[in-house]
Amino acid sequence: MAAVAEKAHADLAIKKIISLGVFDKSRKIIKRDGHVEIPVVSPASGFDTVLQNEPAYYRMLPDLTHALQDVLADDCLSLLPRGWFLLGEVIVVKIHPKLKPYETHIGQALLDYYPRCCTVLADDGISGPFREPVRRAIAGSRTRTVHKENGVIFNLDAVQVMFSPGNLKERMRMSLLGKSEYVVDMFAGIGYFTIPMAVHSRPRKVLAIELNPNAYHYLCQNIRENHVEDIVMPIQGDCAKETPVGLADRVIMGMVQVTDQYLDTGISALKPGGILHYHQTVPLWQYPEAAIRDVREAATGLGRRAEILSCRKVKKYSPGVVHAVIDARIDRDF
Numbered sequence: 001m002a003a004v005a006e007k008a009h010a011d012l013a014i015k016k017i018i019s020l021g022v023f024d025k026s027r028k029i030i031k032r033d034g035h036v037e038i039p040v041v042s043p044a045s046g047f048d049t050v051l052q053n054e055p056a057y058y059r060m061l062p063d064l065t066h067a068l069q070d071v072l073a074d075d076c077l078s079l080l081p082r083g084w085f086l087l088g089e090v091i092v093v094k095i096h097p098k099l100k101p102y103e104t105h106i107g108q109a110l111l112d113y114y115p116r117c118c119t120v121l122a123d124d125g126i127s128g129p130f131r132e133p134v135r136r137a138i139a140g141s142r143t144r145t146v147h148k149e150n151g152v153i154f155n156l157d158a159v160q161v162m163f164s165p166g167n168l169k170e171r172m173r174m175s176l177l178g179k180s181e182y183v184v185d186m187f188a189g190i191g192y193f194t195i196p197m198a199v200h201s202r203p204r205k206v207l208a209i210e211l212n213p214n215a216y217h218y219l220c221q222n223i224r225e226n227h228v229e230d231i232v233m234p235i236q237g238d239c240a241k242e243t244p245v246g247l248a249d250r251v252i253m254g255m256v257q258v259t260d261q262y263l264d265t266g267i268s269a270l271k272p273g274g275i276l277h278y279h280q281t282v283p284l285w286q287y288p289e290a291a292i293r294d295v296r297e298a299a300t301g302l303g304r305r306a307e308i309l310s311c312r313k314v315k316k317y318s319p320g321v322v323h324a325v326i327d328a329r330i331d332r333d334f
C-alpha cells in the first residue's frame with residue numbers, strides 16, 4: 001500500500017506521513033510520471049492510497065541479535081550495531097563503547113554473515129588534516145581491499161584512507177560531468193571524484209592534487225587500474241601551492257570544514273564562466289546560506305561574480321550539521 005503525492009510536494013508529503021506514524025521504512029519511495037508513491041503501513045489520512053504493482057524493498061541487514069543472544073547480557077543486546085558498510089572485502093562498523101568486551105564476537109558474527117569478507121574494522125571516526133579514519137581490526141587482519149562502484153575500481157586501505165558511503169550520490173553526479181573539460185580536483189584523495197569523472201565523462205584533463213602520501217599512492221594505483229592515465233595527472237602536494245591559475249573549466253573542492261581557506265585558490269583557478277563545486281559542513285539552520293556566503297564573498301574579494309547554480313545536501317555530517325555542496329558559475333572579472 002502507498003500514499004500518492006505530487007512530485008513537486010513530495011518532501012512535504014513524506015514529512016507528513018512520517019509524523020502520522022504510518023511510513024513503511026522497509027520499502028522504497030517510487031517516482032512515477034508526475035507523482036510519487038510513498039510506502040505506508042496503513043492509509044494516511046489526507047492522501048489517496050494505492051496498492052503498488054511492483055513495490056521495491058530495501059535489502060534488510062542481518063540482525064546481530066540472533067547470532068549473539070547467548071553471548072551478550074540482555075541489556076547489551078539493544079546496543080548492538082544495526083548498520084555497517086562494506087568496502088570491498090572489509091566490513092566497517094561503529095560499536096557502542098559498552099560493547100567493547102564483545103568486539104571479537106561481533107566481528108566474527110559479521111564475518112559469518114558475509115563469507116566473502118575477510119576483515120571487520122571498528123570505526124572510531126575521522127581525525128587530522130588528512131581526514132584519516134580511526135579504525136581497528138576486530139576480526140581478520142587484511143585491510144587493503146578493492147571496492148567496486150559505478151563501473152570504477154577503488155583500491156584502498158580501509159585503515160589508512162577514508163571512503164564515505166554517504167557520498168555515493170555525489171560521486172555518481174560527478175561521473176556525469178566534465179566531458180572534454182580541463183578539471184582541477186584540489187582534494188583528490190584516492191580519486192573519489194576524479195576517477196568516476198575520468199572513466200565516464202572523459203574530460204580533456206583532470207589535475208588531481210593530493211597531499212597525503214598514503215592517499216596519493218592509491219590515487220596513482222586507481223588511475224592505472226581504471227586506465228585513465230591519459231586523462232588524469234596526479235600531483236602530490238598542497239593544493240594551495242599546486243593549483244594553476246585561470247586554466248580550469250571546473251574545480252572540485254571535495255574537502256569539508258577548512259575548505260573556505262582554499263576558496264581564493266579554487267576561484268582563481270577558473271576561467272571566466274568556469275564551474276566551482278564547493279563542499280562545506282553547515283549547521284542545518286544556516287543551510288545553504290552560510291556556504292553560499294563563503295562563495296559569494298570570496299568571488300567578490302577577487303573581483304569576480306558567483307552565480308549560484310545549485311545547493312545540495314551530500315549527507316548528514318553530525319547532529320544538526322550537514323555536508324553541503326554548492327555549485328557556482330564564476331564569471332569574468334567586473
Ligand SMILES: C[S@@+](CC[C@H](N)C(=O)[O-])C[C@H]1O[C@@H](n2cnc3c(N)ncnc32)[C@H](O)[C@@H]1O
Pocket residue numbers: 129130131162163164167186187188189190192193209210211212215237238239240254255256
Ligand atoms: C575528505 S578527503 C576527500 C573526500 C572525498 N571528497 C569523498 O567523497 O569521500 C580530503 C582529501 O584532501 C586531502 N587534503 C587535505 N588538505 C589538502 C591540501 N592542502 N592539498 C591537497 N590535498 C589535501 C586529504 O589528504 C584527503 O585525502
